[in-house]
Amino acid sequence: MATNSVVYSAVGKRKTSIARIRLIPGKGKIVVNKRDFDSYFGRASNKIHVREPLKLLEIDNKYDVIANVNGGGLTGQAGAIRHGISKALLDVNIDFKPTLKKAGLLTRDARKKERKKYGLRGARKAFQFSKR
Numbered sequence: 001m002a003t004n005s006v007v008y009s010a011v012g013k014r015k016t017s018i019a020r021i022r023l024i025p026g027k028g029k030i031v032v033n034k035r036d037f038d039s040y041f042g043r044a045s046n047k048i049h050v051r052e053p054l055k056l057l058e059i060d061n062k063y064d065v066i067a068n069v070n071g072g073g074l075t076g077q078a079g080a081i082r083h084g085i086s087k088a089l090l091d092v093n094i095d096f097k098p099t100l101k102k103a104g105l106l107t108r109d110a111r112k113k114e115r116k117k118y119g120l121r122g123a124r125k126a127f128q129f130s131k132r
Helices: 044-056 074-092 094-102
Strands: 008-014 017-025 030-032 063-070
Touching (some): 008 074, 044 094, 063 074, 074 094
Antiparallel strands (some): 017 063
16 A cells, blocks of 8 residues: 555444444455455355445445444444445545435444343343233
8 A cells, every 4th residue: 555545434333333444546455354355254245235335336446445343243344334435435526425325325224222121021022921
């Protein structure tokens, strides 16, 4: 990496995962937590999920992605990286916004695990009811 190259950065979130993304002009290499992208994500659906913003804009071979992600599971981390890449691409070119927004890639997925309530088994499941 050259010292004078432009670096675009953003933060993406999903569930309890937080991803710090750096986009650098390059050949399309993706590194997650200092590991190769393919070895970090075993599931093909997660790999497709992460590459989605770059494939949509047809620039998957123009930028290297360096992702530092922690918290949550692998699917949540993949969603956080996808969100972060989408936000970083706005710094690259603001004209990408309508395309990314239409695909729903700029919206932070607010769904989280619901907390357990007292008197219940989980968030909503109750103990079996018995009249006597």
